Amino acid sequence: MAFFRPTSFSGLQTLGKYPMFWPVPRCQRLFAVIFHLPNRKHVKCFPFTTTSQSAIPVDPKVTHMLSTKTRSKGRDGEEKEGRARGDTSSPHPFSLFSAGAAKRRSKNQEELLMISKKNGIRPPEKPLSVAEWEELRGEFKGISKFEDIMLEQMIKCNSSIDVAKSLLSMVAMRKGDISYNLLVKYLALCVRQEQMAEVYDVYDIMKVRFKTLETGAYSLLIKGLSGSNRWREALSLLEEIKKVMTPSKGNYGDCIKGALNNQEINLACELYHEMLAKGLIPNLDTLQVVFDTGKCVKDDQLNSELLGILLYLRENQLYPGEALMQSIKLWFESIPGEKWEGHLTTIKNSGKCPVCNQNLEAIHLSQEEYNALKEKIIKDVIQGTDTFRKTTPQELEEFQNFVGNHSPYDIVIDGLNVANVSKKRNQSQTLLDVVFHLAQQNVRLLVLGRKHMLTGSHSWKRHMVAAMQKKADFFFAENVSEDDPFLLYATLHSGSHCKFLTRDLLRDHKACLPDSLTRHLFFKWQRGHQMVLSHYWPGKRITFQPILTYDTVVQTTGDTWHIPYDDQLVERYSYEVPTKWLCLQRK
Incomplete structure (x- = not known):
């Protein structure tokens, strides 16, 4: 049911401190808000003036936080940050990089949540009259954003559309206008409940009142329209976004669904x-x-x-x-x-x-893949500019010469990482236990340490360090140096058989790689070569997580497909792989 309609041809006015950007036809300059309230014998109409403004599309990461209620969240956990501006009553564009923008976003959102929690604002179960809303609003004196908070709670509680309409009726009566902010929030509620008649009405109103919209409103309209008979209009909105920025994957997804339906x-x-x-x-x-x-x-x-x-x-x-x-x-x-x-x-x-x-x-890389990965890691991670923030070219050259003269190794150990695996055990004793355990397997070991391990202390006993040096080669870097580039270099230089021992996930170094293919190869190589200490009972038991022999990716032989999938009961981090599979076989 429509709740806005042109009623007059009076002159265009300016809303608040923001001037209009361009004029619109005279017949579109004044509207009345009409709310059809249940259990009422008549329809209440409240005239109000509007301002023709342009809400410029902005980055989806700063769209209005209420508009994100109807957007999906990816498994990787990507959140859509709320749209924020100094005056939320008007669609005035602002720069994400303006001084104080981040602080303002944080302050505004925290303020809304704090006020809502402190005062216990809850939406009514039935529509209220204007007088009843004013009475309820009076109970929360001093809250300037009562309507915003109330509509947020309506979205959270999935309140009836009629309740929201009755709130907007009170706003129109008191202010003579419905702000852009409230209009978008009402749209979010309509889209969530698939109230298509209301979505159409809000869309038609916005087309008249604003030449362009911010991306939160565009996304809501695309989502709402794409599942309706007017789905092609969602494509037009997608084109509007393209003029300014790249649409989101949600925008494309909604349009794809509309086309398929x-x-x-x-x-x-x-x-x-x-x-x-x-x-x-x-x-x-x-x-x-x-x-x-x-x-x-x-x-x-x-x-x-x-x-x-x-x-x-x-x-x-x-x-x-x-x-x-x-x-x-x-x-x-x-x-x-x-x-x-x-x-x-x-x-x-x-x-x-x-x-x-x-x-x-098999998870193992081909020789061609291994050589390509080794070259990329040495160039972009080990010799990259970030490395020398934690080491020096001289130290790196010294280490490379050391490895060249002593490799190949079978296992390269991040000494400090392993030493800190147990809080109940002396660091030097923990590392000694692990080194002695691995040395029993008749493998060549390299332990990467720091020079402070040689000074003698409660944590690092001289005789224990000396005992380890009889079982493994040691390279002691400067105390401020970073271990990971050395760990990667020594492992890769020793050949594809060499493993490395650390609990570090090396995500920062993976991110330094230049393209997705190389990052894919790195992750595959990492899962096939990284040893992780899973259990350590001092003097009793040392065990390592098994290294998978197969690759966890979608794969096919033609007559079979094997697809790893996420178990909905298991929370998986981005650096982990699924354990459940779908096996498809052609009989």
Whole structure:
């Protein structure tokens, strides 16, 4: 039901301190807000003036925090930061990099949350009259953002649209206008509840009141419209965003869903490839819609795209969640004449699938891959400019000469990292236990340490350090030097058989690598070569986590597919890999 309509041809006014950017036709200069309240015998109309302003699109990371309520959150944990500005009552553009912007964002959001918690503002269960709202507002004197907080709580509680309308009716009566901020929040509630008539009305109003919108409103409108009969208008909004910035993966995903829901396969594929070309990683729910469409629409182009999505997951080391995994399974089993069967399983360290007896791909790099990775790490990590913030060219050269004269090694040990694994044990004793344990395996060891380990102290007993030096080579770097570049260099220089021992995940060094392919190779090499001390009972037991022999990526032999997926009950960090697999076999 519409709640705005033109009622007059009076002159255009200016709202607050922000001037209008450009005029609009006279017939669009004045509106009335109309709220249809349940259990009321009449409709209340409140005229108000508006200002034609432009809300310039800004980076999605600074869109309004309420608009993010309807947007998905990726597994990697990427949060959409809220849009913030000094005066939230108007869509006045601001720079993310303006002095004080970060502080203002933090202060505004903390203030809203603190006020809400302190005063216990909760939305009513039924619509209130203007007088009733004024009475409730009077109970929270001194809160200038009562309406904002109340609408936020309505979104959080998923309140009835009629309750929100009754609040806006009070605002229109008291202020004579509905601010942009409140309008966007009301839109968020409408989109969340799929109240399409209201979404249409808000959209039509915004088209008249504002020439452009900020990305929070654009994203909400795209999400709302893409699932409706007016889905093509979402494509127009996507084009508007492109004029200023790169749309988000959520924007593309919503438009792709709209196209697929209306059997526009070619258009959906074009949008998908356009998104990839911009370097955006699709949301998993977007890919799920594509596979769900494939079950119902038998189209050769779509089938080809779906196989391409699986290869995309492989190349980018992406893992589907359980919902997407089930959609993939059902799509394979629905392919006419191919007789695919899918089973869920786990893979033992042997690397053999217990369902089909197929051996998974080995995690070891080919010699060509190993050489390429070694060259990249030496160039971008070890010899990169960041290294010399924690060491010197002279020390690095000394270490390289040391390794050249003493390698190859079988295991390179991050001495301080291992020494600190137990808080109940002396550092030198802990490292001594581990070095002696490994030395029993008749392997060549290199321990990376610091010069303070030689001075003699409570933590570092001279006789223990001397005993270790009889079992392993030691290189003592300056106390301020960083161990990791030395660890990587010595391991790679010793050859593909060499392992390294540390609990450090080396994420900073992975990030220094120049492209996704090299980072993929690094992560694969790391998982196949890193030893981690899992259990250490002083004087009793030392055990290491097993190093996987197979690669945890989507893989196929033609007649089989093996797809690792995320168990919804297990929280996985970005540097970990799934343990559950979908085995697909063509009978």
